Amino acid sequence: MKKTYGALAVAAIALMATPAFAQIKIGSAGPMTGANAAFGEQLRRGAMMAVEDVNAAGGVNGQKLELVIGDDACDPKQATAVANKMVSDKVVFVAGHFCSGSSIPASDIYKEGKILQITPASTNIKLTDDAFTKGNTTVFRTCGRDDVQGATVGAYILKNFKNAKVAVLHDKSPYGKGVADETKKALNKGGLKEAMYEAYNDTDKDFTALINKMKQAKIDIIVLGGYHTAGALIIKQSKEQGLAAKMVGFDSLETAEFAQLGGAATDGVLMSFPPKVEDDPKNAALVKKFRDAKYNPEGYTLFSYAAVKAWADAANKAKSTDAAKVAAALRGGKFDSAVGVLEFDQKGDIKNPVYDIYIWKDGKSAPIKK
Structure with missing residues (x-):
């Protein structure tokens, strides 16, 4: 597990490129501790590098940035405490949560x-849909949504496993249930009715009962709506207990920890994820900076970087850090970023999001050739 920070801690992170007289506070929030700390590290590292680069280029409207880190441990109550602390600390923008x-x-x-929020990784459709309905115009994301991700996975299963017996599993979380339900919707629309639809507890360590139920149903495909820690245990225990079903997951599997926890059982696991921007030649210099700092920018690292940079570019364009003015600038422009050209719709979602299907092998994920 990577280095983490104390639960509920919200601490200013001193960056070499951020002097003590930093005049603008921005935040990065996510699971810096707990089972999903690997993803919190992705968000933190991306935000840190972005702040360093923005400050090196002159800052925002001539002012330097200071980064404040919030640890929510992927817990809603802890997230509200973090958010309240961000408000009391007079943060003007948060790149988060995960x-x-x-x-x-x-x-x-x-x-x-009056804090503008850009999440690098939260895909549940309710985040922007409900915010838009409530008149909250200061919520954005640099990632896609569950409906796009679910449609991608559903189409892949329908094309390649049309006659399979499918178990749709979810961990009851807004993310896990959301992406599982969107996939179920796509499968049903395509004429494939799931053989099982089951919830599980993300904190469980023994999934024998669930696996036995899948064995009895002769499940061929496990659609996993949940995070990498439970996913690794489910596929590992399934193999050990004689269930040869193929697992198909989503973006929450995109960390090397998934393979570390599940071992050889993760070979052949499929998942959806956006195109891997760390492999894009245009990001070679940026990726080298991360690796020179002894960190591999996997998963959502560059999406976090892009969130901070897009906000900074929009704030410079608006000549203000006021949330409403920066939001208007974000919606009114196109922002060249490490994850491609970002263009936002009225809800704050990126236009034309893309997900690919990846396969895990020997501890790494790689896109399946189309």
Whole structure:
């Protein structure tokens, strides 16, 4: 497990490129501790590098940035505490959170505190849909949504495993249930009715009962709506207990920890994820900076970097850090970023999001050739 920070801690991170007289506070929030700390590290590292680069280029409207880190441990109550602390610390922008179950309740607090929020990783459709309905115009994301991700996975299963017996599993979280339900919807629309639809507890360590139920149903495909820690245990225990079903997961599997926890059982696991921007030649210099700092920018690292940079570019364009003015600038422009050209719709979602299907082998994920 990577280096983490104390639960509920919200601490200013001193960056070499951020002097003590930093005049603008921005935040990065996510699971810095707990089972999903690997993803919190992705968000933290991306934000740190972005702040360093923005400050090196002159800052925002001539002012330097200071980064404040919030640890929500993917817990909604802890996320609201983090959000309230961001407000009291006079943060003007937050790149976060990671878990949809954290981003959604935090978004209401950020709205009241006039803090603009861009999540690099929360995909639940309710985040932006509900914010838009409530008139909250200061919520954005640099990732896609569950409906796009679910449609991608559903189409892949329908094309390649049309006659399979499918178990749709979810961990009851807004993210896990959301992406599982969107996939179920796509499968049903395509004429494939799932053989099982089951919830599980993300904190469980023994999934024997669930696996036995899948064995009895002769399940061929496990659609996993949940995070990498439970996913690794489910596939590992399934193999050990004689269930040869193929697992198909989503973006929450995109960390090397998934393979470390599940071992050889993760070989052949499929998942959806956006195109891997760390492999894009245009990002070679940026990726080298991360690796020179002894960190591999996997998963959502560059999405976090892009969130901070897009906000900074929009704030410079608006000549203000006021949330409403920066939001208007974000919606009114196109922003060249490490994850491609970002263009936002009225809800704050990126236009034309893309997900690919990846396969795990020998501890790494790689896109399946189309």
